[in-house]
Amino acid sequence: MINKKIDVIMIDPFDQSISRVDLEENPVGLTLESLKKIMQCRTIDVVNLGADVILVVDDEGRLINDNRWFSLGSNTFAGRCILANTNEDGDTITCDRTVEEIINLTKFLEEGYSEEPFMEFIAL
8 A cells, every 4th residue: 555645734933934835645544753854853742733634743742852842822831842633533634724724823932931831639
């Protein structure tokens, strides 16, 4: 079976760019290694933004002192991120948003910006 590519949006706060990139997908889906390579990170996490839109984030981004930050809507993120969609099976698929839509929702934060990481535990 031939590998195919999915078209996603990369938000890169280091060079303050938002662009479309192709990720190679093997027969069983996107590989963790392909995501980590393009994002230049060691670990990832997926944030569900609603309406079948996901943001793949650098899971250690908030812990790295010299990382660059951006806001997307009312949320802040650190490091490079990938914006994509999911289908009814939960598979990552081509992003249906335009770069212009994401540019209008994104603000790159000044160099040196940081937030103190915290954890909150709520008793059930």
